[in-house]
Amino acid sequence: MKQIILILGLLSLAVNTLAEVIVLKNGRSINAENVWIEGEKVFYEGESGRVSLPKSLVVRIEEGSGEDSLHSSAQVDEEIVKELSGQIQTLPPDTEGVVRNGKVDEDRLKSIASIANQGELELQTAVKAYLIAAVFETLEKRIVNASRWAEDALRLARRNLDALLLAAHLDIAQQRPGEALDHLLLAQSMAPNSPDVLTLLGYAYYATEGPEKALRYWRQAHSLRPDDILQARIRKVESEGEVVADFTQSSSSNFQLSWEGSEIPSAFSREVLQTLESLFQELQTALDFVPREPIPVVLYTQEQFTNVTRAPNWVGALNDGKIRVPVQGMTSMNQELRSILKHEMVHSFIHQMTGGRCPVWLNEGLAQRLSGDTLQPIGVPLARRYAASRYIPLEKLEGSFMSLATADVALAYGQSLAAASIIESRYGAYQFPFLLKAIAGGATMDQALRQVLRLTYQGLEEEIASDLIRRYGR
Numbered sequence: 001m002k003q004i005i006l007i008l009g010l011l012s013l014a015v016n017t018l019a020e021v022i023v024l025k026n027g028r029s030i031n032a033e034n035v036w037i038e039g040e041k042v043f044y045e046g047e048s049g050r051v052s053l054p055k056s057l058v059v060r061i062e063e064g065s066g067e068d069s070l071h072s073s074a075q076v077d078e079e080i081v082k083e084l085s086g087q088i089q090t091l092p093p094d095t096e097g098v099v100r101n102g103k104v105d106e107d108r109l110k111s112i113a114s115i116a117n118q119g120e121l122e123l124q125t126a127v128k129a130y131l132i133a134a135v136f137e138t139l140e141k142r143i144v145n146a147s148r149w150a151e152d153a154l155r156l157a158r159r160n161l162d163a164l165l166l167a168a169h170l171d172i173a174q175q176r177p178g179e180a181l182d183h184l185l186l187a188q189s190m191a192p193n194s195p196d197v198l199t200l201l202g203y204a205y206y207a208t209e210g211p212e213k214a215l216r217y218w219r220q221a222h223s224l225r226p227d228d229i230l231q232a233r234i235r236k237v238e239s240e241g242e243v244v245a246d247f248t249q250s251s252s253s254n255f256q257l258s259w260e261g262s263e264i265p266s267a268f269s270r271e272v273l274q275t276l277e278s279l280f281q282e283l284q285t286a287l288d289f290v291p292r293e294p295i296p297v298v299l300y301t302q303e304q305f306t307n308v309t310r311a312p313n314w315v316g317a318l319n320d321g322k323i324r325v326p327v328q329g330m331t332s333m334n335q336e337l338r339s340i341l342k343h344e345m346v347h348s349f350i351h352q353m354t355g356g357r358c359p360v361w362l363n364e365g366l367a368q369r370l371s372g373d374t375l376q377p378i379g380v381p382l383a384r385r386y387a388a389s390r391y392i393p394l395e396k397l398e399g400s401f402m403s404l405a406t407a408d409v410a411l412a413y414g415q416s417l418a419a420a421s422i423i424e425s426r427y428g429a430y431q432f433p434f435l436l437k438a439i440a441g442g443a444t445m446d447q448a449l450r451q452v453l454r455l456t457y458q459g460l461e462e463e464i465a466s467d468l469i470r471r472y473g474r
Helices: 073-085 106-114 120-139 143-156 161-173 177-190 195-208 211-224 228-244 266-287 302-309 335-354 360-370 379-387 406-427 431-440 445-453 457-472
Strands: 020-024 029-038 041-045 050-054 058-063 248-251 255-259 295-300 323-326
Touching: 029 406, 106 120, 106 143, 120 143, 120 161, 143 161, 161 177, 161 195, 177 195, 195 211, 211 228, 228 302, 248 266, 255 266, 266 295, 266 335, 266 431, 295 302, 295 335, 302 323, 323 335, 335 360, 335 431, 360 406, 360 431, 379 406, 379 457, 406 431, 406 457, 431 445, 445 457
Parallel strands: 255 295, 295 323
Antiparallel strands: 020 029, 020 058, 029 041, 041 050, 248 255
């Protein structure tokens, strides 16, 4: 059987929209998509979330040429997905009937596995069956289920290289690089010169130890099997490596914190780490989930942040598996930084909890709600939208907001917050973990609403409209 390289997620489609230019008082400008103003902040849309800057820095907002110079956290995720999915290979045909009527037949899997101990042929058939189930679930974006089947394959054949690579791929998809390393180090002992093993080791070490070790494995993989995409990643991470080479690191139970000691006071970094642990405990309770891997957090000066992310140096934060935060000039924790850290941490929790399957509206709604945002600043215009039936159906907000027209982006975030708020007020915040666990188990958002809240999408829309009009209608 040929080695398997899995798709980690569906590729996002690039959407060409008319850009706008944010002109700043310092003479610089940002070519951005989907720009809007809320209170004292100007927001614009990155490829998977909002970026904000103080309105006091802005002179004006102009129509632009449609060129996009932004590089957000989601763009890094999408690049990784493309790099790894470009090498996908197909498993042999499903001769054992593991997938039937569009889903994995678990009874059939159990039947095949029950005789795996009767001989080598039966064992290999069972391993193959589990791998087919894992690939199918991955392509259906049910990463948690896929990981389960891959691990079952490994329980039968611990040294099966296909199963080790597949399981490692799924661990990386769920931001569990430590567990991926467990699989990959065994795979490396079996196939030390495999470009696939070396490439995946690079991704795992990039998340756990940083650029230097990742580059070592990627360069070795590239020398064995030259690859233009991998070469581009090497060049990109080399520039990051130059920035973070002298960074100081500190760890706690749940975080790996990195910062430049000469620019960021050590007392401040300790305060950040303490705050992160406090926020972690809050989210652990709120979401009834404990991430299985420490979350990497990097503190930068503005210049370093810009050099590494290629985003403007006034961006609030990015999350590409690592929470990256510019803290230029800060010497102590403040409420805005605490809110930013918590917002990004919610995304990290949800990604690990659902294997990346959470609909964007629920993901953004929860991140806003749990980090302290309220509907007060946007309640009136939202109520008018719902009263006039000029809102966006939530089903259309399950994917990236980048496909939306510029004028609809602020509405999408507002609706996301409104949806999370109404679920909390009407059904209780304790229902959020149940919704996320249902999604992780393979349910669609509509199915999760029905299973957990006994509610349809239409019913949720009606409750949102009723609540907004009652509270904010004028």
